[in-house]
Amino acid sequence: MSNTDRDLIAELANVLTAQSYSQVVVRNYCAYARDFLAYLAQHEIPITTVKPPQVAQYLRYATIAFRKRRGRSPAPHWHSIPRSGIHALLRLAKGQWPPEPEVVGPEAALRHEICFKYETWLREERGLAAASIVALLAEARYFLVWQLDRGGAQSLNVLSVRDIDLYMGARSPGQRRVSLKDYAERLRSLLRYMYRTRYVASDLAAHVVSPMLYAYEGVPSILEPDQIATVLETTRRDKSPMGLRDYAILMLLATYGLRSGEVRNLTIEDIDWRSESLRVRHSKTGACSFLPLLPQVGEAMLVYLRHGRPRTDRREVFMRNRAPYRPLRNLASEVRRRLSAAGVKPPGKSGPHIFRHARAVEMLRASVPQKVIGDLLGHRSTEATVPYLKLATEDLRAIALDVPGSEVLA
Template sequence: MFEEYFVKPATTDRFRGSWIGAEIESYLEWLVREGYADKTIWRRVPIGYAFGEFAWVQGARTVADLPEHVEAFVADRVASHLARFGSDRSMVKEVRGPVEQMLSVVLPGFEGSGRRHQRVPFVDVLPGFFDYLSSERGLRASSLFQYRHHLSRFEAHLSRIGVTSLGELSPTLLSAYMVERSATGLSKSTVRSTAGVLRVFLRYAHREGVIGTDLSGTVGWPQFYRLSNIPRSVSWEGVNRTLAAVDRRSPVGRRDYAILLLLATYGLRGREIVALTLDDFDWKRERLAIPERKAGHSTAFPLSPIVGDAVVDYLQHGRPDTSDRHVFFRAAAPQRPISSAAVSALASRYLRAAGVSVPRPGSHTFRHSAVQRLVDADMDLKTIGDFIGHRSARSTEVYAKVAIEALREVALGDGEEVLS
């Protein structure tokens, strides 16, 4: 495969003649498979070759010996660059990245020094807690992530104040922590989530005998009244302005336009967008299936022609050639399905580009806008809840606050007809 990307025979002979020539070629095949651009391949493969030659001189004789020479190679290349150009800015990343990426391809289990998976908090004292959450409580991966998020901050707080054992916890200490969290400007819902996570954690710690007293009841949380907020929707005119801001001439634009249409038309959640597969589109019957909603049930929608055309445009002229059945993919290598965070980020980006002002813009903005349109069309809340996948009708009640015309009639008249 070297000849497909490197023109000079001397270059391909040099790569193939390396003592890790097979590994370098495997790395090249992986880069191609993951959709990396040619210019990226031209830059990274030679670095992999240079690293192999450097490691050989330093005494490496097997592929398993390579990781111990990474730091020395990076230091050598950075020093050489500094001597020639007088700057080493970004060079460490430019050298280390390709080397560690190649090692992750050819050495199973190799983990580089870059971004790591989030450490599991309190794993040393309560190693079974997250297994308990997933197996006994049946929590989803997204919920487990939230537990790690909140408990990591609690663990860091305890370390900062010098608490080395959960046995030192007390109602006073827990109250002080909750006060600190409340004072940092977090929303009431976030502080309440922190309290809920701590209560579950403390009950489990007591059950396992790590703490002698069940302290879960001493964790206070802010009052959070149902229906106290107004959904952060934008007008349908704002939705259309946002859609018009998408440049659909590029693969990224085609993908983003299709995603925004799905959000606005069906009120889908970001995670429902990323879970869509080619099998969920029934083109013959013009139906769209959403098989795994938050409430655990499925929904089937009539497939809007506008949405269908946008998805087809992306599938034909934007989606990478892959055997993966997911619909939407990252635009940059490595080739992976898009994440829910990316869906929310792109929605926020286009809202701002269109000059549409809304608190905390994101994918849920379009979901709220879809519901607002249904409310304006005088659909009952039960039907709306079924449409957007609410488990309980109580979750839809907040949208009664945005039934503007009905509320206006109440304000201007006696309201008897509206309330009857």
């Protein structure tokens, strides 16, 4: 091994250690990275020119070598360990891994150009949130791949209503009506942009047909108070770092009815221990609320911060339990795992939002005014609160609620 490769391995070990990987993982990753560098040297491939197919080719080679050396095939997921070490090495050597996909051919170049400009327009001119831009771009890429593969780059000049109908028909199999409506709305946005920028000759946005959805037609899942108590108690008995984290998360969901993103984006600075308050940045409206930090919630979060949260410079409260330590991306898997462990099976969806529905219904049953419920949930209007209350029909009959449009016009 050359001195350059040795220096690279030593730097990789330092980077992994700084990211709080265990020493066992650091040794394994460096060992597989060292073998990969030896393979590259044998085939005279500079590391700066490595591409994904060459990594895949090496993993096949390493699997064959494993079989010859040990007389048996490796475990089904064995390759994930050397691959992780190699990817860490390549991120260090190349600055980015995996690399951006290559743009080859006129169709790919046109698709890349439209998506790049469309993303810039969505961000700078429309000022949309990052999550909205990701969803709109995903549909844009899907549509452009479908259309350009069918008719080539020139097909956009003669894009017709029939093409739009065929695309939506191809999009339909296996999709729920609410998903198709989302796809249609995103496609309309792209078509309006493409007409505005003269990529297509006519504005076809109005011709995108989507399924009809009726207000409040879907019935959400809901947890009863005894089910919530069971889930919390089962999770509380788990004293592992993951258990402490999940219990604090569930306490926030069940007590305040927060959205998943509001819990994930919570930072150390959002907790004011002196005034016993909690700052919540509402992910949909962008507004902030200050909620009282109830003792049982504060205790759960304090125990996690002291005994469960990994050491990291990140300011987000809830982190992954494995290196590299990053904020949680979503809470769905954690919530499903805790529901399953408690033997609680909701009739429908089983994500974090069911705690939000349950909290709204619980407050309604306690005769809390709808406006107050909406304020706690971070809603801008009372209409936004109605879907959360539709399961408590008997309770709604007993409480006077404001009905939009019920005012008598003079």
